[in-house]
Amino acid sequence: EAGVAQSPRYKIIEKRQSVAFWCNPISGHATLYWYQQILGQGPKLLIQFQNNGVVDDSQLPKDRFSAERLKGVDSTLKIQPAKLEDSAVYLCASSSQTLGRNEQFFGPGTRLTVL
Amino acid sequence: AQSVAQPEDQVNVAEGNPLTVKCTYSVSGNPYLFWYVQYPNRGLQFLLKYITGDNLVKGSYGFEAEFNKSQTSFHLKKPSALVSDSALYFCVWEDNNDMRFGAGTRLTVKP
Numbered sequence: 001e002a003g004v005a006q007s008p009r010y011k012i013i014e015k016r017q018s019v020a021f022w023c024n025p026i027s028g029h030a031t032l033y034w035y036q037q038i039l040g041q042g043p044k045l046l047i048q049f050q051n052n053g054v055v056d057d058s059q060l061p062k063d064r065f066s067a068e069r070l071k072g073v074d075s076t077l078k079i080q081p082a083k084l085e086d087s088a089v090y091l092c093a094s095s096s097q098t099l100g101r102n103e104q105f106f107g108p109g110t111r112l113t114v115l
Numbered sequence: 116a117q118s119v120a121q122p123e124d125q126v127n128v129a130e131g132n133p134l135t136v137k138c139t140y141s142v143s144g145n146p147y148l149f150w151y152v153q154y155p156n157r158g159l160q161f162l163l164k165y166i167t168g169d170n171l172v173k174g175s176y177g178f179e180a181e182f183n184k185s186q187t188s189f190h191l192k193k194p195s196a197l198v199s200d201s202a203l204y205f206c207v208w209e210d211n212n213d214m215r216f217g218a219g220t221r222l223t224v225k226p
Contacts, residue, residue, distance in 0.1 A: 004158070033214075042205050042216030043159070056213060091159065104214065106159040 002026065004107035006092050012113045018080040021110045024073070025094030031055075033104065034067055034077050035091040043091055049075060079112075087114045117142045119189075119208045121217040128196045128224055136191040136220045138206030147209035148189045150180055151216075154202045162204075165189060176200070196224045 005024040013019050025032050030051050035043035046065065048055040052072040060067070064083070069075040079086055089111050093104040119140045128134045140146050150162040163174025170182040180191045191204060201224045206217040 040218075042207075042219050043214075044216070045213050048213070093159075103161040103164070104159075105161075108158045 004092055004094055004105050006090075006107035006110055008110055009108060010111050010113075012115065013082055014115050015084055016081040018078065019082055019112060020076055020078045021090050021092075021112075023075045023077070023092030023107060025075075025092070026105055029094035029096050029105070030072070031095045031097065032069055032075050033093040033095075034075070035093065037089045037091055037109070039088070046077070082112075082114045084114050087112055117208070117210065118215065119148070119206045119217045121204075121206050121220045123220050124218075126220055126222045128222070130198050130224055130226050131195050134193050134196040134200070134222065134224070136204045136206075136222060138189045138191065138217060140187050140189060140206075140208060142208055142210075148180075148182065149207040149209070149214070150174065150178070150189075150191050151205045151207055152202050153205065153219075159205070162191070196222075198224050198226055200224050 007022050011019055032049045034046045036046050037043040046060045047057040047067045049069045052069050065079055067077045089109040091109045092107045095102050095104045119138055121138055126136055147166055149164045151159050152162050153159045162178050163172050163180055165172045165182045173179045178193050180189055182189050203219045203221050205219050208215045
């Protein structure tokens with residue numbers, strides 16, 4: 001079975017610019033997650049979707065970050081405007097149940113560098 | 116605050132020796148605990164999980180972990196390390212559907 005796909009793999013932008021990341025989860029997985037992994041730290045959950053609805057976005061900096069999963073399949077995470085501290089790897093994951101107690105499958109990530 | 120802690124940033128072992136990557140938790144109630152591994156240039160992968168039941172949990176690639184309630188620990192172990200086990204290991208706690216990752220421990224297995 002195909003894994004979680006993410007694009008682009010790398011992105012370099014200047015501060016105050018906008019950027020968008022795309023994720024396509026494993027087919028049939030209802031739950032989709034976006035994580036931010038800053039160098040030297042563990043991933044931090046930004047937002048969790050169940051189908052096309054948001055389950056948890058309590059750690060999403062909503063003044064600059066937004067995410068959508070309009071048709072309950074693929075998802076887009078946007079940053080507008082970017083700050084230097086947004087430099088990180090953005091990971092997308094999916095799982096087959098709402099509760100995260102099932103295994104999450106991660107994509108390769110998008111490495112963002114903000115100059 | 117409730118969390119998991121990985122007290123070692125780095126663990127070095129020789130190939131063929133047993134390895135232990137430590138994790139302690141500070142969580143009320145019955146915690147749901149996981150181990151994930153991040154290999155170089157590859158995505159995070161699930162290794163094993165403890166939900167309930169047997170305290171010894173067996174996972175992928177020969178890894179196992181023991182849930183110890185009295186010591187509030189969930190250490191990852193493998194009897195004989197391989198060079199290919201070199202990676203970044205994360206202890207993870209599920210908090211009401213949110214996965215809370217530890218800071219990670221970098222394991223290096225030398226030939």
